[in-house]
Amino acid sequence: MTVANTLRAEVPETQVQPIVRDSRPLRLITCGSVDDGKSTLIGRLLWDTKAVKEDQAAALNRDSSKQNDLGLPDFALLLDGLQAEREQGITIDVAYRYFASEKRSFIVADTPGHEQYTRNMATGASTADLAVLLVDARTGLLEQTRRHATIASLMGIKQFVLAVNKFDLVGYDKVVFDQISHDFKALALSLGVRQVTAIPMSALKGENVVYRGTAVMGWYDGPTLVEALELATQRSNQTTGFRLPVQRVSRPGESFRGYQGTVSGGSVKPGDSVAILPSGQIANVKQIVTFDLVRNAAVSGDAITLVLDRQVDVSRGDVIVSVDAQPQTGLAFDAQLVALQQDGIQPNKRYWLKSGARRQRVQVQPVTQLDLHSGKWNPAESLAMNAIGKVHLAFDETAIFDPYEQNRVTGAFILIDPDTNNTVAGGMITAKRTEIGGLNAGEARVLVSLPADLADQLMATELMANRRDEVEIRRTTAAKAQDLLGGLD
Template sequence: MTAANSANAIAEPLSALEPLKAARDSRPLRLITCGSVDDGKSTLIGRLLWDTKAVKEDQAVALRRDSTGKQNDLGLPDFALLLDGLQAEREQGITIDVAYRYFSTDKRSFIVADTPGHEQYTRNMATGASTADLAILLIDARMGILEQTRRHATIASLLGIKQFVLAINKIDLTNYDRAGFEKISHDFKEFALSLGVKQITTIPMSALKGENVVYSGQAAMPWYTGPTLVEALELATVRSAQAVGFRLSVQRVSRPGESFRGYQGTVAGGSVKPGDSVMILPSGMVANVSKIVTFDLIRNAAVAGDAITLVLDRQVDVSRGDMIVAIDSQPQVGLSFDAHLVALQPEGIEAGKRYWLKSGSRRQRVQVNPVSQLELKTGDWNPARALPMNAIGKVHLVFDEAAIFDPYDQNRSSGSFILIDPDTNNTVAGGMVTGKRSEISGIHTEDGRVILSLPADLADKIMASELFAARRDEADVRRMTAAQAAELWKNAASDI
C-alpha cells in the first residue's frame, strides 16, 4: 500500500460525510477526550482552545503567569492549566474532575468535556461520556493501546457513542514513525469491531506542538494527508433524536388554582402537540393533550429537550415519577430487565443486594443480579457473581413494582439509570437498559387454586422430579410454549 493510499484509507470514514458539509446541523457538537493517564488529554484541549482563539486575554495572561517554571522546551505555556482548575489537579499534574469548555470555528460550535484518565476516576469519565456525540480517544504513540484505553472505549460505546477520533498523540517523540502509527490504528480498529464501532478517524498528532490539531502537521508528516482534528470535528454529526415516540417523565404536578392542573417535565423523546392521544404509565390511563404551556407562552408543539407543562383534557391520576407517552409508541413495562452496569464505588455491586434505582424522576427498589463481567484484555464476558469498582458487567434487574424503560440504544434518557446504596446514599453504579427479560412462567388463580404455567420442556423436567411426584395431587401443571408463557407474564405485569 502506498503512503497516499494508506493515509486515504485512514481518513475514509470522513469522506462519506462530505455531503453533510452543505447541510451541517447548527446544534453544538458535544465531545469528550478520554484515554489512559498522561496521554495528553488536557494538553490537547488546551491547545485546541488556544489555537481556535477561545482563550480570552485575561485567561491568557493568567495562563502565562501560572505556567512560570512549567514551560516546555518550546517556551509554550502549560496548556493543561486551562482545563485543570482544582488545586489538587494543578499540584499533582493530573485530571480528577470533568471540565467543560466551549469553543467554535467559522463552521460550527463545540462543547468539550476533558475527562480523567486514572482508573479510580472512571465514574467521572462515564459522566462526561453520557451526553457526548463523539469521543476523542488519545493514545501515547510510544505506549500504544493500554487497558484503560480499552476501558474508556468500551464505556463510550456502551453509552451510545459511535463516532471516534483516535488521536495518536506525542507522535513527535517517535520521530513521526509512520509504521508505529499504522500498527496502533490497525490494532484499535480490530478491538473496536468487537464493540460495534465502525466510524473511526485516526490522526497522528503532537498536541504540544499543535501539529494536526488546528493546523496541519504535514511538514513533519508528509505521509499523512487526512484531516486535522478540527476538520474531523467539523464534519462529525450530532446524535439525532432517538426513534421513539413521545416521552415525558413527570417531575412535578402543577396546581396553582382549581382551574389549572398540569404535568411538568422535560421532553425525553419524540414530539407532542395539542390533540395527540397519550398514555400514562404505569397505570395505562389514556387522555388527549389539551395544551402545552411554557414559562412565557402556549406552544403549538414540543420536541425532545423542551421543558413544558402538559395539560390533559380530562382528570386522570398522574404523580411524580409517572411517564406520559405516545399511545402508538410505548416503552417497555415490566418487573425484570437486562442491563449493562459500570460499578463506580469501592464496594462494587453485590449479588442479590437491593438498591434504589433512579431513572428520570422515578425512583424504585430493585434487586441486582450480576451475570457476567467484561475482561478488557480479551473482550470476553466471563461469569460473575459480583462486580468490583470500575468493572463493566451485564446484570438482571428485578423490581418490586412495574418499571418503565426504553432500550438505551433507542433513547438515552428513558434507557439509563443510576443505582443508589440505601445504606450510604452513594451512587454506586450507572446503567443502560438493553432489553426486557422474557419470563419463563406465569402465575394466576382459578377457582381458588394457584395455577403455574410453564414452557413444555421445563414442565416435563419438573413432573419427572421426585419432589413433584410426592405432591402430584396438590398441583396443576399446564404445558405451553415459551412465547405463550412470555405473553401470559406480559399480561399479568400490565395488571399490576
C-alpha cells in the first residue's frame, strides 16, 4: 500500500452532508526560496483533491524520470510545463491551476523561487487573496523567503499560510517547527501582517496537505493546508465608491452611446449620479447593459456598458466614479514599487505609467529602498533590478488614483520604458502629494463638498485656479450637501 493510500485510510469514514461550494474561487500563490517544494506541494494538492485527470496521471507517470523512494511520481511536473523547467528542475514562469475541495474552489499560482524571476512572483501576487509561503524545515527563513513575504504584503495580501515543508527530513521535531513559525510571525508583524497560519507538512508524503499526518505529528492539532484555505477570506474592492475605468466608447448607431469597461470597485444602478474624471462632468446613469440583457445594478468585477442621461465628453482612459466617493486626483503621488528589469529605475527619468486603460508620462524619483536583511528603508537615489523602493511620481497631466490599500485596481500601475517598451516596474499608490511635497494629510488641504453645479462654478474662478493644491472640491448631490450642512447645526 502506498503512503498516499495509507494516509487516506487514516481518514474515518463518516457520513458527509452535501455542501454548497462558494461560487467565487479563492486565488492564492505559492512562494518562497528555491527548492522549498512549491511545485511539489501544489502537485500533491491537485493529486489528492482528484483534480488530476486520468490522461494527466498517465502522462505524469510516463514523464517522471524515476520513481522516488515512496513509489510516487514527480508531482512538480504537474506545474512545471516548460522544457527549460523540466531540464533544470526549477520553476521559471507562473503556472495557474484550478482545484476544488468539498467546500470551496481555488485558483493557485505556482511562482518561481529564483531571485531573477522575482517579477513573475510579483505578477502572481497582484491578483491573489492569500499567500502560501514555503520554508524548508532544514534551513528556515532565507533572504528570498523575506523578499517574497515583503512583496506579497506590499501587494496587499494580509493572509499568509506558512508551510514548513520537508518536515519528515528533520524527524518531525516540534522544536524546529516552533522556532521557524516564531521567526516568521515576527517577520510578518514587521510587514503589518497579523493573520498567519503555520502548518508543518511533507508535500511529498502528503502529510497535513489534504490528509492529516496524525501518525507522525500527533502533537499538531491545527488545520491541514486545505482546511486553512477553506477558511480564508477574499479581498474586496468594496472599500471605495463606484469605479469604472473606461476601456471603449461604444457607438453602434446614432441613437446609442455607451461607455464600456469592468467595474473595479463599488456598485452602480440606474439613477445614480456619477462624475467623469478628470474633467469633473456630472451625469446620471440611464441604463446598464451587458452582452445579453439590461441590468438593474452592477458590482465590482462586472463587465458592463454604461449609458448616461446626457451628452458628456468621455474618452478611453477616463474613469466614471460615484459623485460622493471620488478617487484622488493630482499631479504628484507617493508610491511603492518593485524594479523588474536589469537597468532598474533611474532618478528623474521619464517613463510611461499605465493604470487600467490610462497611460501617462511620469517622472520617477526614488526615495528609499528596503533592506531585506534589516527590514529598514534606507535612502536611495536609484533602484536596481528586484529592489523594493518608495518613490515620488510627478505627472504632466492630472492623474487619477485610489490608495492601493483601498482599491487594488485603481491603486496599481506599471512603468514602461519609452525607449524599449519593456515593463520596468510594478507599483502601488500609497498617498497623494501636494505641490510642495507634503502628503495629502487633513491639515494640509481643505475639503469642501458642494452640489455639482456650484462646484463647477467655483472651480472655474481665478481664485480657485491658483489654489488647486490647497482646496479639494468634492462634487455631490444637492440632497447630500443638505445633509452635510444639516449635520453642522
